[in-house]
Amino acid sequence: MKKYLHHFLGITLLTLGAGAGLADDWRPVAAGSQVEFIAIQQGAKFRGRFASFDARISLSPESVEQGSIEATVETASVDSQNEERDDYLRGEDWFHVAEFPQAAFTSNAIRSDGEDLLAEGELTLRDMTRPVLFRFRFEPDEASDQATLVGDFEIRRLEFGVGRGLWENTEWVGDEVTIEVKLRLQHSTGTITTGSGVNVP
């Protein structure tokens, strides 16, 4: 009986541990974090970024399968280093930020392929949700309670209805877009804080 009780307690603690306190929760900090995109215009690549975003990450290197990632990007914070183009991107044919102020990524499963971590998840842009595969690396600092997460994924903008009407033509604005994410993460113990996220100047 004693033996069984022991066993029972063990399992309960394990379950509790995985479900709550022991999972490592992380939030991004502005310094060292960036969300960039690489798109193709007139046959050549250019780089832009989103200044405002947020993420809730639950991840520990020892048990990545139990981790999860939720991230949001404020679409109006698009910054392609060109005012005119940014205004256009915020408009109805592109991100339509008035209607769809956020883009969101949610992971369904995280695994390791031996080299990188892979998060299978879903990206919602405008009103379209499509599966994406986020390939990344996650490295907690040795000495501080911070970590770095670096990764990227590729999408086809037209699958999300980004670029409508004439812009469905991909000759001058390419379909493929790469999103590159670099997050500097702060370990957040206890309850996940709600906040306004990160705004990189």
Add this chain to the structure above:
Amino acid sequence: MTGQIQKFSPLAQAFHWSVAALILFQIPLAYYMIDLPLSPDKLASYALHKSLGLTIFALGACRLAWRLVRPAPPLDESIGDWQRRLARLTQAVLYALILAMPLIGWLSSSAANFPVSLFKLVTLPDLVAPDPQLHEWLELTHRLMAYTLSGLVTLHIIAAVHHHVVRRDNVLIAMLPFVKSR
């Protein structure tokens, strides 16, 4: 004056007339494209403008290099001093603009974070980091150079026709292929 008058070499003529044709296409294309509403067509026109502009740069540079190897034939003796000076100045500024405008255009595109591709074959490197203020200055410079170029091209054409039709000398003929000197 008889058939002794030297002409520009065939290579010099080829460079001259290809640059001339491209510029006479390039300027109207530019004024057409800037008024288009933003659309794939507009981007296509800009892309063509950039590719043609870079081609003009390359041909212009070849033309100038070849001119250093094979100087222009001497001008007709009947041509006065001030006209020689004016012609030389016009031509020098034309060369300067032909070489400078594409570079300013390329710089301006880089400053605007617009990539530059040569006929979609090669992507050129960005010359400067994105910088909206710099972009405005470069765009203005490109525009002022365009006015100057348009004026000088007009002057250059009027002068050539004047030599040919009014003065009936060999100035235009020296640059014409297949035509013998008077």
